[in-house]
Amino acid sequence: MSEELISAYDIRGTEETGLNVECAWNVGKALADWLPTTGKVAVVYLPAQQGLARGAIEGLRLQGRDVVDGGNGDKEKAKAYVMTAGLSGAVVIGYDELEHVNTIELYQEKAKLIDADGGLRQIRELVQAGNFVPAAVHGELTQLV
Numbered sequence: 001m002s003e004e005l006i007s008a009y010d011i012r013g014t015e016e017t018g019l020n021v022e023c024a025w026n027v028g029k030a031l032a033d034w035l036p037t038t039g040k041v042a043v044v045y046l047p048a049q050q051g052l053a054r055g056a057i058e059g060l061r062l063q064g065r066d067v068v069d070g071g072n073g074d075k076e077k078a079k080a081y082v083m084t085a086g087l088s089g090a091v092v093i094g095y096d097e098l099e100h101v102n103t104i105e106l107y108q109e110k111a112k113l114i115d116a117d118g119g120l121r122q123i124r125e126l127v128q129a130g131n132f133v134p135a136a137v138h139g140e141l142t143q144l145v
Contacts, residue, residue: 006124008116011104012096019102021055023127024093028059030126031089031106032139034119039088040066040142042081044073049093049102056091056104057141064135069143079111089114 005013011027013019031041041060045053053069060067065088070081078090090107106114106123114120126132 003124006116006120009105009113009120011106011120012099012101014101017101019052019104021051024052024055024104025059026127026130026132027104027106027123028056028061028091029063029132030059030123031056031091031114032060032063032065033126033132034123035065035088035108037088037109040068040085042068042070042078042085042087042090043093044070044075044078044081044090045093046095047072049095052093052102052104053091056093060091061139061141062134063132063139064137065139067139067141069141071144075105075107078105078107082107082109082111 005011005019043053043057057067075092078092081087082090092105094103096103108114
């Protein structure tokens with residue numbers, strides 16, 4: 001994942017700039033490894049970003065994280081899942097209408113945004129290193145949609 005995809009608060013880009021299903025898959029794996037606590041992670045997305053969501057979900061599961069597929073929603077829905085269900089984190093896949101780019105926002109415990117200064121750069125470094133060791137058992141998937 002290139003530095004250009006990282007903003008101060010999220011990952012953003014297009015298929016052409018590298019924000020594709022493989023990137024989302026690697027971001028899911030990196031988030032699973034980076035989160036300081038074990039536990040479930042919610043994934044919430046817009047219907048048009050279902051492919052990116054599937055990539056993130058499979059990346060998380062490959063690293064042994066249980067995933068809650070929250071379906072169609074936004075960051076408020078994801079943050080509510082994290083807070084009410086005591087999840088370890090969340091992935092929100094959306095679209096920035098002004099810039100015409102897909103976005104991936106990452107959250108940790110207590111629905112705290114993972115920004116560039118709080119771990120997003122470390123997650124990018126994990127993606128770039130690519131030293132992921134899959135878990136012995138894949139995480140479970142719970143569908144809420």
